[in-house]
Amino acid sequence: MQGSKSIATKLILVITLCSALIFAVTLGYNYYQSRLVLEKELEKNARNLAMSLANRVERELVSVSKVTDGVARSLETANYSETQLHSLLQATLANNQEIYGAGVAYEPYAFRRTSRLFAPFYFRKNGKINLIPLEASYTDLPYVYWDWYQIPGELGKAEWSEPYFDEGGGNILMSTCSIPFYEASGGVRHLKGVVKADITLASLTELISSVKILKTGYAALFSRNGMILAHPVKESIMNETFFSMAESRHDNALRQLGKKMVRGESGFVLYKSEGGTRNWMYYAPIRSTGWTLAVVFPEDELLENVRKLSLTMAAMGLGGIFLLSIAVIYIARSVTKPLRSLVAVTEVIASGNFDVELPSTRSSDEVGALTNSFRFMITSLKEYIRNLTETTAAKERIQSELKVATDIQASLLPRLFPAFPARSEFDVYASMDPAKEVGGDFYDFFFIDEHHLCFLIADVADKGVPAALYMMVAKTLLKSEGQRLGEPELILSCVNNILAADNDSCMFATVFCAILDTRSGEVRFANAGHNPPVIIAMDSQKPQYLALKAGFVLGPIADSVYNAERLTLKQGDTIFLYTDGVTEAKNPEEQLYGENLLLQALQDAPKGNLADLIHCIRSEVNRHANGAPQSDDITMLAITYRGAGAAIKEN
Amino acid sequence: MNIETSKESTTMVVKVTGRLDAVTSSEYEQKFNALIADGETMFIVDLENLVYISSAGLRALLATAKRIKGKKGLVSLANIGGSVKEVFDISGFGSIFPMYNSVASALTAVTG
Numbered sequence: 001m002q003g004s005k006s007i008a009t010k011l012i013l014v015i016t017l018c019s020a021l022i023f024a025v026t027l028g029y030n031y032y033q034s035r036l037v038l039e040k041e042l043e044k045n046a047r048n049l050a051m052s053l054a055n056r057v058e059r060e061l062v063s064v065s066k067v068t069d070g071v072a073r074s075l076e077t078a079n080y081s082e083t084q085l086h087s088l089l090q091a092t093l094a095n096n097q098e099i100y101g102a103g104v105a106y107e108p109y110a111f112r113r114t115s116r117l118f119a120p121f122y123f124r125k126n127g128k129i130n131l132i133p134l135e136a137s138y139t140d141l142p143y144v145y146w147d148w149y150q151i152p153g154e155l156g157k158a159e160w161s162e163p164y165f166d167e168g169g170g171n172i173l174m175s176t177c178s179i180p181f182y183e184a185s186g187g188v189r190h191l192k193g194v195v196k197a198d199i200t201l202a203s204l205t206e207l208i209s210s211v212k213i214l215k216t217g218y219a220a221l222f223s224r225n226g227m228i229l230a231h232p233v234k235e236s237i238m239n240e241t242f243f244s245m246a247e248s249r250h251d252n253a254l255r256q257l258g259k260k261m262v263r264g265e266s267g268f269v270l271y272k273s274e275g276g277t278r279n280w281m282y283y284a285p286i287r288s289t290g291w292t293l294a295v296v297f298p299e300d301e302l303l304e305n306v307r308k309l310s311l312t313m314a315a316m317g318l319g320g321i322f323l324l325s326i327a328v329i330y331i332a333r334s335v336t337k338p339l340r341s342l343v344a345v346t347e348v349i350a351s352g353n354f355d356v357e358l359p360s361t362r363s364s365d366e367v368g369a370l371t372n373s374f375r376f377m378i379t380s381l382k383e384y385i386r387n388l389t390e391t392t393a394a395k396e397r398i399q400s401e402l403k404v405a406t407d408i409q410a411s412l413l414p415r416l417f418p419a420f421p422a423r424s425e426f427d428v429y430a431s432m433d434p435a436k437e438v439g440g441d442f443y444d445f446f447f448i449d450e451h452h453l454c455f456l457i458a459d460v461a462d463k464g465v466p467a468a469l470y471m472m473v474a475k476t477l478l479k480s481e482g483q484r485l486g487e488p489e490l491i492l493s494c495v496n497n498i499l500a501a502d503n504d505s506c507m508f509a510t511v512f513c514a515i516l517d518t519r520s521g522e523v524r525f526a527n528a529g530h531n532p533p534v535i536i537a538m539d540s541q542k543p544q545y546l547a548l549k550a551g552f553v554l555g556p557i558a559d560s561v562y563n564a565e566r567l568t569l570k571q572g573d574t575i576f577l578y579t580d581g582v583t584e585a586k587n588p589e590e591q592l593y594g595e596n597l598l599l600q601a602l603q604d605a606p607k608g609n610l611a612d613l614i615h616c617i618r619s620e621v622n623r624h625a626n627g628a629p630q631s632d633d634i635t636m637l638a639i640t641y642r643g644a645g646a647a648i649k650e651n
Numbered sequence: 652m653n654i655e656t657s658k659e660s661t662t663m664v665v666k667v668t669g670r671l672d673a674v675t676s677s678e679y680e681q682k683f684n685a686l687i688a689d690g691e692t693m694f695i696v697d698l699e700n701l702v703y704i705s706s707a708g709l710r711a712l713l714a715t716a717k718r719i720k721g722k723k724g725l726v727s728l729a730n731i732g733g734s735v736k737e738v739f740d741i742s743g744f745g746s747i748f749p750m751y752n753s754v755a756s757a758l759t760a761v762t763g
Contacts, residue, residue: 461707
């Protein structure tokens with residue numbers, strides 16, 4: 001379960017992250033590009049808007065200055081009487097609704113020599129045109145010292161005043177256009193006076209203030225000094241300047257922007273408002289007055305559509321990723337579901353149940369291939385385990401049969417000691433330890449007649465069942481022929497011929513066969529390729545190997561000739577017979593026990609009791625082997641001659 | 652055990668190295684059966700490097716010799732020494748096989 005879970009999780013994680021990344025990059029690029037395009041478009045629109053507004057203001061101002069200029073030029077070309085002058089001013093005011101007030105201010109004594117100052121001014125009030133003599137109304141300071149009079153005179157050109165609130169006119173924002181006019185006498189132009197026209201800026205500022213861009217974007221008008229003339233926030237009009245705002249906000253950028261505006265430049269800038277919102281502003285100068293018109297709109301609103309679009313796209317993308325995740329989960333589940341069921345089944349298989357049904361595989365994909373492999377594996381495992389079970393059963397059967405064979409073989413050899421409790425002329429003892437369950441070694445002893453004991457030891461080539469079978473035949477033959485013939489050489493040659501008759505596999509046995517005359521201690525013996533026995537004589541210090549003629553092994557070749565030899569055992573002498581399992585016993589270092597160690601052991605072994613002697617040799621061999629596995633059957637037989645006297649005594 | 656063979660004119664010289672016992676004797680027999688099947692009849696078995704021979708080894712030696720004899724062939728032994736010679740002496744095998752002190756003298760005896 002853990003594995004399948006992680007496959008689905010990994011798939012979802014990787015695919016979702018990758019697609020989210022791709023989507024985010026695309027969306028980000030799209031947003032950035034849209035914004036760039038939008039900003040360009042915006043600049044164009046802002047410029048157009050600002051220009052058109054500026055033109056509109058310009059047009060209005062220019063029309064006023066043209067009328068004013070016309071009056072000034074009229075006064076230069078003709079000498080107007082006081083009545084004519086009044087008519088001109090009244091007509092000008094009547095014909096130009098946009099002009100609030102119009103007047104002419106003369107230089108001292110320029111209109112007539114009798115009066116120093118003369119400045120008639122007409123203005124509208126409550127739908128009527130009223131006259132006010134400025135030389136009389138400026139009581140504190142004569143008009144000739146006022147800016148509107150002095151500046152155009154000094155500069156010699158039309159001058160628009162800084163806008164101001166006309167107290168008398170009811171707090172209307174006004175501006176005054178002043179144009180000088182001259183008198184030419186004797187080729188020299190003298191300033192004769194200044195024509196003055198007041199206009200109300202209410203309609204202009206109304207127009208500008210009413211401009212709305214997007215939601216909260218607006219247009220504003222600034223005077224030459226940075227004074228706010230038109231702004232959606234009425235309170236700031238004529239109360240604040242660019243520079244005072246920059247001062248209060250400690251905003252150097254705003255101050256720089258103000259300087260640019262005063263210089264009459266135009267531009268498109270991004271600036272931060274007091275509230276911290278980012279705003280775009282396009283500003284353009286109004287040439288005739290040196291004012292600046294600006295259009296302002298917040299960036300947020302500008303980008304609102306892009307944002308909305310981006311958000312929509314993001315929502316769609318998220319939805320897409322969600323759908324993708326569902327698809328991935330579906331695929332991962334369809335991949336891992338058969339795997340999960342396969343895992344469940346293999347757990348059952350692992351617990352040893354091979355008859356469990358594997359999940360059906362419709363598809364030919366990897367999972368299907370895996371399932372088929374599992375099916376094949378289960379079949380193979382079943383087959384293997386059945387074979388193993390059969391083999392084990394067969395092996396157990398063979399083992400039990402071999403166990404029986406071991407018992408049978410052991411029971412064939414005389415095992416009861418003392419073997420002849422009634423016979424005191426000799427002692428006999430023997431043992432046989434097979435290397436496998438059954439062995440090829442054997443020994444035997446039996447009486448041929450009352451006084452002749454036949455004893456023999458044999459070693460069948462090889463070990464195990466074939467050797468054991470051969471041993472059975474050889475032992476039976478040797479006993480029956482031994483009892484019949486009574487001579488060692490005859491026994492061997494007779495048995496050899498019987499064995500050789502059908503012996504293609506060349507099985508053979510080495511046999512030492514001897515017959516003891518219990519009356520004299522004489523031993524007649526013949527050898528068929530067996531190890532020479534050891535004689536342990538009472539009157540000798542050391543045991544000795546019996547020198548004997550080799551004789552060919554028993555079994556493979558018919559008509560082998562065996563020679564009879566003889567020796568006489570004195571009272572107390574012992575003859576020790578053994579097979580090569582004794583002398584060829586190996587230790588872990590592969591060293592053989594050997595004939596010399598055997599002789600030494602026989603010399604050191606306790607005398608008197610043959611069972612002790614043989615057990616002693618056996619333990620010596622074991623000691624030498626030092627845990628190394630027994631490779632051959634170990635068989636020993638010993639006979640001690642006690643003398644005929646013993647028997648007579650007994651009797 | 653290791654078995655090397657070389658052909659000297661009509662005679663196959665088989666050099667046996669190591670131990671010839673119950674474990675290796677079947678291998679020895681198989682090798683000879685293959686050579687007999689190839690039509691070889693004259694063999695000299697070089698036992699100079701044979702360190703040990705068990706009764707099973709003797710049986711294999713004898714069985715192959717008997718089989719070769721049945722094909723009118725002959726097995727001679729060369730370079731028998733040490734403990735192997737003792738085994739041969741005790742078991743009477745020395746009187747069954749023609750034995751030579753060297754492969755060369757065996758070859759001379761066989762071909763001459």
